[in-house]
Amino acid sequence: xxxxxxxxxIKVIAVLVVVLSLGLVLMWFERKGSALIQDRVGANRAAxxxxxxxxxxPNLGFINTALADPIKMFTKEDMVPEGADHFLHTLxxxxxxxxxxxxxxxxxxxDTLRAGGMTINLQAADLNVGLLYVxxxxxxxxxxxxxxxxxxxxxxxxxxxxRASAQMISYELALxxxxxxVVMTYGTLDLQAIVRGQGGVWFGWxxxxxxxxxxxxxxxxxxxxxxxxxxxxxxxxxxESELVAGYFTEYSxxxxxxxxxxxxxxxxxxxALATTLFFGGWQVPYLYRDGFHLPGGAFLAxxxxxxxxFGVVAFMIKLVAFCWLQILIxxxxxxxxxxxxxxxxxxxxxxxxxxxxxxxxxVVVAFGxxx
Amino acid sequence: MPLWLFGFxxxxxxxxxxxxxxxxxxxxxxxxxxxxxxAVAVLFIGLGAVTLGFIQAIVYAGAIMxxxxxxxxxxxxxxxxxxxxxxxxxxxxxxxxxxALMGELFAILSRAPSGANLEAPAGYGSIHNLxxxxxxxxxxxFEVTSFLLLAAVVGSVAxxxxxxxxxxxxxxxxxR
Numbered sequence: 001x002x003x004x005x006x007x008x009x010i011k012v013i014a015v016l017v018v019v020l021s022l023g024l025v026l027m028w029f030e031r032k033g034s035a036l037i038q039d040r041v042g043a044n045r046a047a048x049x050x051x052x053x054x055x056x057x058p059n060l061g062f063i064n065t066a067l068a069d070p071i072k073m074f075t076k077e078d079m080v081p082e083g084a085d086h087f088l089h090t091l092x093x094x095x096x097x098x099x100x101x102x103x104x105x106x107x108x109x110x111d112t113l114r115a116g117g118m119t120i121n122l123q124a125a126d127l128n129v130g131l132l133y134v135x136x137x138x139x140x141x142x143x144x145x146x147x148x149x150x151x152x153x154x155x156x157x158x159x160x161x162x163r164a165s166a167q168m169i170s171y172e173l174a175l176x177x178x179x180x181x182v183v184m185t186y187g188t189l190d191l192q193a194i195v196r197g198q199g200g201v202w203f204g205w206x207x208x209x210x211x212x213x214x215x216x217x218x219x220x221x222x223x224x225x226x227x228x229x230x231x232x233x234x235x236x237x238x239x240e241s242e243l244v245a246g247y248f249t250e251y252s253x254x255x256x257x258x259x260x261x262x263x264x265x266x267x268x269x270x271x272a273l274a275t276t277l278f279f280g281g282w283q284v285p286y287l288y289r290d291g292f293h294l295p296g297g298a299f300l301a302x303x304x305x306x307x308x309x310f311g312v313v314a315f316m317i318k319l320v321a322f323c324w325l326q327i328l329i330x331x332x333x334x335x336x337x338x339x340x341x342x343x344x345x346x347x348x349x350x351x352x353x354x355x356x357x358x359x360x361x362x363v364v365v366a367f368g369x370x371x
Numbered sequence: 372m373p374l375w376l377f378g379f380x381x382x383x384x385x386x387x388x389x390x391x392x393x394x395x396x397x398x399x400x401x402x403x404x405x406x407x408x409x410a411v412a413v414l415f416i417g418l419g420a421v422t423l424g425f426i427q428a429i430v431y432a433g434a435i436m437x438x439x440x441x442x443x444x445x446x447x448x449x450x451x452x453x454x455x456x457x458x459x460x461x462x463x464x465x466x467x468x469x470x471a472l473m474g475e476l477f478a479i480l481s482r483a484p485s486g487a488n489l490e491a492p493a494g495y496g497s498i499h500n501l502x503x504x505x506x507x508x509x510x511x512x513f514e515v516t517s518f519l520l521l522a523a524v525v526g527s528v529a530x531x532x533x534x535x536x537x538x539x540x541x542x543x544x545x546x547r
Contacts, residue, residue: 085396085398088398088399088402128421129421129422129425129498132422132425132426132429132498133425135425135429135433136425136428136429136432136433138433139428139429139432139433139434140409140428140432140433142433142437143402143405143437146437146440147398147402150398150444158444162441162444165437165440165441166441169434169437169438172433172434189498
């Protein structure tokens with residue numbers, strides 16, 4: 001009992017630490033990445049006493065963004081504007097960060113690990129309706145943004161909040177439809193089971209990843225997911241050229257940092273969902289429980305621990321790749337107009353999602369699922 | 372579900388339900404209602420109705436309450452000046468309705484089977500059982516309900532829609 005509790009606690013803490021530190025890395029990724037895309041130098045100050053330069057390592061500005069930025073933000077003055085709802089103004093950033101963070105509880109980051117006579121499922125919470133949990137927490141996440149804007153007693157913030165909530169509930173629909181098609185394909189809401197269903201290969205070489213079966217759902221999920229995370233080209237809730245900073249105009253210090261962190265954690269969440277549902281989660285091509293079965297008949301036996309570690313590393317690589325894809329999209333596309341945003345959501349993604357669900361239903365009934 | 376957890380969630384839902392009616396600010400009331408709905412959702416999950424609990428969280432706490440928030444914002448509802456608002460007749464009929472609901476609740480509870488160790492039937496609350504109920508046992512009722520809801524949606528869009536070619540609504544005086 002005590003060991004089980006201990007293992008559960010370790011899993012929860014590990015997931016939180018990895019997600020939050022990946023959020024910090026993404027902050028740096030975005031600074032340097034945007035500089036790379038726009039042909040700038042980007043953040044290049046705050047190296048530790050110039051040590052790197054002295055021994056010939058180029059200064060990538062990592063210390064600057066990953067350490068100096070958070071310290072700067074948390075030591076700034078935390079202001080609440082006059083006439084604001086003090087309680088909700090303080091609550092809102094955490095109300096927006098918490099639901100996104102707890103969503104990672106059901107994301108499987110590895111296969112089972114056998115150690116000391118115990119079988120550990122590498123997933124913080126083994127929930128058989130995991131996808132419903134994901135949709136529920138995403139739905140609750142709207143409140144932080146909406147109330148943050150409203151409680152600020154500022155018209156730009158309120159406009160940003162209204163835009164954010166309208167956008168998020170519109171694109172939740174497309175997100176749900178994308179997820180439903182995946183659920184119909186694999187016949188389960190359990191994320192670990194969906195990842196297991198993506199093991200193996202077709203024709204002896206093609207990994208059975210979900211994106212091969214549900215390419216439309218993948219595009220829907222990425223688009224709707226980026227709209228949920230309110231980033232360019234969907235950043236109308238905070239569009240600085242129109243609304244100062246939108247729903248977090250009146251935030252400073254740690255609370256502003258919480259809103260910013262939410263943005264990055266949402267990016268990681270979208271990447272995690274895309275990886276889990278469409279790119280095999282922790283599945284490594286040709287890697288099975290007992291080792292590598294390469295096409296052509298070559299076989300390399302591996303112990304269980306090595307297979308599990310390969311899985312976790314594969315999941316992390318895919319996760320970071322999708323985070324980078326989102327940063328690339330963010331720094332490549334211009335912002336939508338609001339009517340374009342609504343038209344894309346309601347007249348583009350939702351009918352496409354419905355058609356995809358219908359087509360999936362026909363295929364599943366006519367030919368059965370992939371199993 | 373351990374008794375202390377049930378007690379905590381039940382107390383939380385009652386306190387937040389009181390918060391809905393006792394607070395003057397409509398946005399605070401709405402937040403308290405979200406809290407009530409979430410506490411009830413967790414109660415559902417703890418009592419074995421897992422799917423229903425999550426659907427409650429998605430549909431009620433996640434979607435419908437956001438629409439309520441929109442209505443509050445669009446109508447620009449302000450905090451009530453005092454708690455003595457409302458007419459006497461409203462209070463009278465409200466009290467009668469509340470008493471009727473309470474009576475109904477006690478009538479149902481008195482008929483409920485007693486005993487501490489009631490067993491839930493196998494598969495109770497699973498998504499499979501819920502789907503069998505909705506799409507097999509009560510298919511006609513389910514489809515009729517969805518058709519009625521569709522008619523309501525189409526009707527409200529038709530009512531709200533401006534005829535083609537008509538000008539935008541006149542702006543309110545004082546606004547630009």
